[in-house]
Amino acid sequence: MVGAEYSVSILERNWLNEDTFSLVCSRPKQFSFVAGQHVTLGHEGQAREYSILASPMGDTLHFLIKRIDQGQLSNVLAELEVGTTLGMSKAQGYLVYRPTDRPVYFVANGVGIAPFVAMAAAGIKGFTILHGARELSGLLYRKELLQAADRYIPCVSGSVKQGTMVLDLHRGRVTDYLDRHLKPGVYDFYLCGSSSMIHDVTHLLDQLCPGTRIYSESFT
Secondary structure, rough: OOOOOOOEEEEEEEEOOEEEEEEEEEOOOOOOOOOEEEEEEOOOOOEEEEOOOOOOOOOOEEEEEEOOOHHHHHHOOOOOOOHHHHHHOOEOOOOOOOOOOOEEEEEEEEHHHHHHHHHHOOOOOEEEEEEEOOOOOOOOOOHHHHHHHEEEEEOOOOOOOOOOOOOOOOOOOOHHHHHHOOOOOOOEEEEEHHHHHHHHHHHHHHHHHHEEEEEEEEEE
């Protein structure tokens, strides 16, 4: 990887559902980051940005990766042997928690949940979090987020087996939930996920809650 600041080794790969896994890598001694930041990982000419899933206090680095059909690097990372070396950039990004007296909402879809898992692991508490997924199996790290959040709202846009019981389950997208339930006011919103979700939530907040601070990071 051209311009890599660090080399890291793959220590472990844990499959969380049929297409998503966590990748555990070694942590260079001089590497530092703030919960919510991301790095660029690279291998043999392919490079991609991934949010760091772990707490800054940990001895290893964790990344949440979804394997997709056209994802050149995600497919490689899904198959590389333990011990393989990757190139890694410095930590980047501004989706980091800022202390506030306003109500705080974290909103994610898919693997965009990663920076919020890192924030919870770093000890941040008292937020409301909405996590959107197509299926229940996509609601990753639910237990960890429930422990840190004042309220955790799972939003599933696909089919749900009849009789399934999930606390506060919303059938639909995160934008649908906010449109129906968010009360007027001023908030701090942190958004991570698809660019379309971030666009729709930002537009909704501009209409319903002018003065709300919005921090976001999108992926394609």
